[in-house]
């Protein structure tokens with residue numbers, strides 16, 4: 001487990017398998033989180049929610065040297081969860097059987113999507129992506145995979161900012177073909193200064209991280225309870 005000072009120097013991303021028995025994990029959650037998880041209609045949503053929050057509490061608890069249930073997670077602007085008064089930032093995402101957690105010393109966003117056949121990838125891209133990104137999707141050998149590569153980077157930026165669906169997604173362009181953090185191009189102050197990159201996600205998924213810290217080292221690992 002990385003120490004607090006290691007976390008300060010980098011962005012740490014953990015992939016977590018959500019296809020696991022959640023019963024032993026519920027003890028890591030606070031009562032509100034257990035109640036919220038029980039409200040989900042579908043078992044898969046309930047499981048992802050529990051795994052994500054339990055992993056988050058374990059990782060933050062270890063970094064802060066406190067018990068998972070004592071980690072002071074509060075709801076911030078636009079419902080973005082954050083640490084109450086803490087120096088660490090985090091973000092979480094879940095899709096299919098995958099949870100990803102990012103923890104950093106600066107604002108961070110993470111997104112993961114399970115790859116799935118899209119009959120309308122170009123149409124969705126034309127609605128939400130910048131013109132340069134639409135061309136990347138249209139010109140890709142695997143249109144769906146390129147769509148999700150761009151989608152996860154865009155969503156990671158939006159989640160890092162915490163602005164949600166009101167963001168004008170077409171006004172910024174994610175970097176193409178990068179394997180390290182690279183700046184987004186934009187004509188909109190909201191997104192300037194943000195960097196993003198795709199992550200080496202498990203097979204069948206695309207994932208990306210975003211930060212304002214250009215030189216951050218991004219480390220990716222697997223987390224098991």
Ligand SMILES: CC(C)(COP(=O)(O)OP(=O)(O)OC[C@H]1O[C@@H](n2cnc3c(N)ncnc32)[C@H](O)[C@@H]1OP(=O)(O)O)[C@@H](O)C(=O)NCCC(=O)NCCS
Pocket residue numbers: 049052077078079080081091092093094095110111112128151154155158159160161162163164165166169
């Ligand atoms: C929550 C939101 C930010 C992402 O939703 P999503 O992709 O469906 O879900 P993800 O699994 O990636 O992320 C969910 C997690 O993000 C976190 N989150 C919630 N609100 C957030 C916000 N405003 N900003 C950042 N993170 C947020 C939470 O930890 C949440 O997990 P939880 O519900 O288990 O607590 C969504 O409300 C949103 O606004 N998304 C942007 C949608 C969009 O326009 N996408 C187009 C990209 S091209």
